[in-house]
Amino acid sequence: MRDGGRRPRRKRPPVVGRPNELGGLLADLRTAKGLSLRQVEEATDKAVSNAYLSQLENGKIRKPSPNVLHSLAAVYAVSYEALMEKAGYLLPSEGKKAARRRSLAAFAIDDLTAEEEEELLKYLAFLRSRSPSS
Numbered sequence: 001m002r003d004g005g006r007r008p009r010r011k012r013p014p015v016v017g018r019p020n021e022l023g024g025l026l027a028d029l030r031t032a033k034g035l036s037l038r039q040v041e042e043a044t045d046k047a048v049s050n051a052y053l054s055q056l057e058n059g060k061i062r063k064p065s066p067n068v069l070h071s072l073a074a075v076y077a078v079s080y081e082a083l084m085e086k087a088g089y090l091l092p093s094e095g096k097k098a099a100r101r102r103s104l105a106a107f108a109i110d111d112l113t114a115e116e117e118e119e120l121l122k123y124l125a126f127l128r129s130r131s132p133s134s
Helices: 022-033 037-043 050-057 066-076 080-086 096-110 114-130
Strands: none
């Protein structure tokens, strides 16, 4: 450490492709929507700061408040319940059929490679952009 006692910064690996982590999912959703951290901050009316979202995506914050998840679910057009579950919050049981459908979907997603998950997120964003209700 000759140059003023500073260590060179190591480049962080991309967050994309960590299907079992909330931060990776949030980063993938933001990327699929083509949004920057600052654009998400503006879209949430500053309910979620870009710095806080960055910490979430990088795994420094693991359990955001339900209010934060609600704001992000609205911006990313995803299920609030799915984000709550990914963050580790317990949800009220909805009956066997709904729970089975949700668990089957989660099982299918855990099988995906990082590339497959990224492509699915892009395709989902494309489909939602074409929907007349969005």
